Amino acid sequence: MKITKIISHVLQYDLEEELGYSQQYYLKRTTHLVEVQTDVGITGWGECFGGGNVAFANKAIVEKVIQPMILGMNPMDREVIWHTVYNLLRDHGQKGMPMQSLSGVDIALWDIAGKALNQPVYQLLGGAFRERIPAYGYGMMLQRVPDLKERFAAEAVAIREKGFKAMKMKTGLGHKKDVELVEAVRNAIGDDVGLMVDANHAYTTREAIPMGREFEKLGVDWFEEPVAPEDYRGYRDLCEALDLNISGGECEFTRWGHRELIQNRCVDILQPEVCALGGITEYQKVLALATANFIPVVNHVWGSAVAVGTNLHLLAALPDLPGAAHPVQPMLEYDTTPNRFREELLTEPLRIQEQVAESGGTVALPKGPGLGIEPDRDFIKHFEVDA
Secondary structure (H helix, E strand, O other): OOEEEEEEEEEEEEEEEEEEEOOEEEEEEEEEEEEEEEOOOOEEEEEEOOOOHHHHHHHHHHHHHHHHHHOOOOOOOHHHHHHHHHHHHOOOOOOOHHHHHHHHHHHHHHHHHHHHHOOEHHHHOOOOOOOEEEEEEEOOOEOOOOOHHHHHHHHHHHHHHOOOOEEEEEOOOOHHHHHHHHHHHHHHHOOOOEEEEEOOOOEOHHHHHHHHHHHHHOOOOEEEOOEOOOOHHHHHHHHHHOOOEEEEOOOOOHHHHHHHHHHOOOOOEEOOOHHHHOHHHHHHHHHHHHHHOOOOEOOOOOOOHHHHHHHHHHHHOOOOOOOOOOOOOOOEEEEOOOOHHHHOOEOOOOOHHHHHHHHOOEEEOOOOOEOOOOEOHHHHHHHEOOO
């Protein structure tokens, strides 16, 4: 079997309402899918992390840089392909967009392997530790409106009523406003629903510590990306100063980047992003580092149904840590804001929200070979855009 062609599909549409986080606001939903074709008719699908104009830059890297390196190679040689690409890109980008681009290609290779062997990806990873994955609802994106507290409270109630037992909200507007937002959400959902806050590295350690103390009083489970991803000492200072969990890792790349977070005890919960860090092949190495250091893993998930489906396999194959008769289960991060690329992309939708409502908060594993999902080519054609 040989790789014959790699195609990048950048999909985009206009949102009805502006959404944002601590770094920016946006009016377009963008996703970047990677299609790897072979000479035996098996096609694999992957996804590259990075929205907006980043997706177009990644498209060029996939098609103009990575594709020529690996055309004609056996897609089953995933380790060989990964190291071939990484070594040739090492002088030009050990982090960032080159790794995001490699991630989409690598995920597609795992999809091909599963289809070739007629096995789901989680089986290739060693089997499923769980048949159903608990999910938490991610929402409450920032908006430039005067009644944001009221909007967040109403959205939080809606997420709870959909069956999610935990949820995550955006912060990043400053100490006073952030605490007011978190307080409004906690009062709306009550004390029996898990609550996490995500600052998208908006603060310095000096700013984040007193905020974290306020969040502790409000029963926040974790404070996500409070400081810049490069600030390893700041992360460690936060872990030492606060009782609530500090989480991060979505902006880190490869085993070498995550090694810094893990060895320096920068996070209580590691959040690797498989569509960015180097794909499933590299994710497995990051996971080994985390489990060797007894750091729980809750994957970061953002993007289309391809990213969601990929993470269901990874979470199923994630071993219990540290292991017990009644272990805490890893959760699927699920974006509850409107996203046609999550709900309408596949020929057979994953139906995450319906499953959560029906089951009381959990999602079943895809059972087909590979990732167990198939994008709708007519849908892709309709939403595909050029740079």
